[in-house]
Amino acid sequence: MNWEFILGRSLSSAIGSDAAVFALAAIGLNLHFGYTGLLNFGQVAFMALGAYGLSVTVATLGLSLWWGIPIGLALSVTLALLLGLPTLRLRADYLAIVTIAASEIVRFVARSVSMRGVTGGSFGLSGFADEFYAVNPIPGGSYGFGVVQFSARALWVIAVAWGLVAIISLMVYVLMHSPWGRVLRSIREDEDAARSLGKNVYSYKMQSLVLGGLFGTIGGFMYAISQQSVQPDTYSTPVTFYCYAIIILGGTARVLGPVLGSMIFWGLLSFTDTALRQAVGAGYIPTAIMDGTQVGQSRFVLLGLGLMLLMIFRPQGILGDRREIALDAH
Amino acid sequence: MPTDTWVDGVTPEPGVAKPDPILVVDGVTRRFGGLKAVDVEHVEFQRGAITALIGPNGAGKTTFFNLLTGFDRPDAGTWTFDGRRMAGMAAHKVARIGMVRTFQLTKALSRLTVMENMKLGATKQKGESFARALLPPLWRKQERGIEDRAADLLARFKLDNKRDDFAGTLSGGQRKLLEMARALMVQPDIVMLDEPMAGVNPALTQSLLGHVKDLRTQGMSVLFVEHDMDVVRDISDWVVVMAEGKIISEGTPDHIGQDRKVIDAYLGASHDAPTTPEEEQRQLAEAEAALDAETAEREQLQP
Structure with a gap:
């Protein structure tokens, strides 16, 4: 077992672009679920709109990549309004049902045969982010130390993605320490109480849905750019639940909860992956129990086990406040 | 004890006009399926007074509260608050114009300080x-x-x-205090308290009562739902009684205590209240005999 390699790979994943992308989506979900109490089970739809907004603009419409950003954001706001208008006046579970359905609708529309001319159908689109890499100020070469190495291209994506995470986290911090954030949290606790104190609950829930959706869309931009391709099935329901795992891991309703959660999530996933592969390769795990092809699934089993242990011993997540969880029992 | 003299000039009867009403309700009805939960023809609430809204369980008091504060929509009816038409106004707007409510089940926002x-x-x-x-x-x-x-x-x-x-x-009583204090942050003209004393220990009840009286001293009007008649007698200037959705009686606490209609509403119209000590004795004896018979029967059934 090459521990240096295993830990190096884990660290690369923890600070890699996927971790940043999921941190962005999870920050949005944290705004919905952690702060406002909105059960959004379709955060992936906002990511998909970002990814497709960008790629369709370039690959299909032939416009500049920079046009893709306002288009993606506009699509995101439209989806949030469509989802929120009918459901936000109703009980929380209605939003859950509608969002999970909407996220699947977005995916099925994108992969449908009749949309092949626009979204590339099930093959998706690729090679649309050249303009992003063209403005890379980092000179070519490889950066890092030991096993942790990034190309100039990868480093550029990582820098922009984590830069966005930093800016958005700061924004969430300011918002959550403002009276606006106080209203959101009061809605999470009891929306009738908020209403009885003169707060327009519906409007605040809508603002939260739109804003959190926009963060997901920005995550989608970076996901599409980092991979230089979009494929509809990347944006399926489990992605939303990874985001939930991330915010629960890091601590819900904590500004840095989703950021830390995402780093740990991707770090652990990579750790179990490389460690299991090496253990199988070195013969520590007999092939009768598991072979190399089963590592991919097994790592999620182990991660699930880890999450269960976390819920038992630290239900508030890593950054959470135990006292708040104790109050939930009421 | 009433501190005002306005009550002297008002006839104690349902729907009677008040000298300076802050809230005037006309023809408000609310149905749940076949049940008419609220059916209030006309009622006025005096400005700067503490008015108690009492009535047996299921009389429609809380529903009436919900309607007035925008938390529920009536099937028909209008009401004005300080001369402003309120029907159809959203709950948060009702609060903003100065009519604030609390809830029967206290709504402290747990994970906020x-x-x-x-x-x-x-x-x-x-x-x-x-x-x-x-x-x-x-x-x-x-x-x-x-x-x-x-x-x-x-x-x-x-x-x-x-x-x-x-x-x-916080404890249950402290939450009631917090909810009331929080309502005052809105700087309301009228405070609507839905069972402010429910689940509060006797020591805190006194302090809560004091705070309710303070509201009147500060010029606010108070409308509250309450079951405890001692509380009602202690602090209210005027009492409005609801039963089966209707206003059946109005008056000062002393008047209400003697109103036959109110007693009927609480105990059922056909109750046989003892009128003489002899009759009371007779009723007690009957009840005991019935109980004895039942016990004897149960003992026989046992093997």
Whole structure:
């Protein structure tokens, strides 16, 4: 077992672009679920709109990549309004049902045969982010130390993605320490109480849905750019639940909860992956129990086990406040 | 005890006009399926007075509250608050124009601190708009003012040593106090309290009663739902009685205590209240005989 390699790979994943992308989506979900109490089970739809907004603009419409950003954001706001208008006046579970359905609708529309001319159908689109890499100020070469190495291209994506995470986290911090954030949290606790104190609950829930959706869309931009391709099935329901795992891991309703959660999530996933592969390769795990092809699934089993242990011993997540969880029992 | 003399000039009968009404209700009805939960023809509530709304369980008191405060929509009817038409107004707007309610099941915002609960109550907060929230210098000064006002109220309600605790850690009585104090942050003209004394220990009841009386002293009108007749007699200037959705009686607490219709509503119209000591004895004897017979029967059935 090459521990240096295993830990190096884990660290690369923890600070890699996927971790940043999921941190962005999870920050949005944290705004919905952690702060406002909105059960959004379709955060992936906002990511998909970002990814497709960008790629369709370039690959299909032939416009500049920079046009893709306002288009993606506009699509995101439209989806949030469509989802929120009918459901936000109703009980929380209605939003859950509608969002999970909407996220699947977005995916099925994108992969449908009749949309092949626009979204590339099930093959998706690729090679649309050249303009992003063209403005890379980092000179070519490889950066890092030991096993942790990034190309100039990868480093550029990582820098922009984590830069966005930093800016958005700061924004969430300011918002959550403002009276606006106080209203959101009061809605999470009891929306009738908020209403009885003169707060327009519906409007605040809508603002939260739109804003959190926009963060997901920005995550989608970076996901599409980092991979230089979009494929509809990347944006399926489990992605939303990874985001939930991330915010629960890091601590819900904590500004840095989703950021830390995402780093740990991707770090652990990579750790179990490389460690299991090496253990199988070195013969520590007999092939009768598991072979190399089963590592991919097994790592999620182990991660699930880890999450269960976390819920038992630290239900508030890593950054959470135990006292708040104790109050939930009421 | 009534501190005003306005009650002297008002005939104690359902729907009677008040000298200076703050809230006037006309023809408000609310059906749940076949049940007419609220069917109020006309009622007025006096400004600056403490009015109790009483009635047996299921009389429609809470539903009536929900309708007046915008938490439920009536099937028909209009009402005016301070001359302003209120029918169809959303709950948050009702609160903003000065009619604030509390809830039967206290709604403390558990995972907000006591101070945050209080500050939430303030209206017209600049920092509650998204764009301005991003620029703290725009609202920080106002926030400090709100915090000072909240601190004063907390001191008055003896919650100042709890200001940084989560509201969820407060006892039931303290939550009632917090809810009332928080409602005052809205700076209302009328406070609607839905069973403010429910589940509160006797020591705190006295303090809560004092606070309700204070509201009147400060010029606010109070309308409250209550079951405890001692409380009603102690603090209310006027009592409105509801039964089966209708207003069946109105009057001073003393008048209501003797109103046959009210007793009927609470105990059922066909109850046989003992009129003489002899009759009371007879009824007691009958009841005991019935109980004895039942016990004997049960013993026989046992193997």
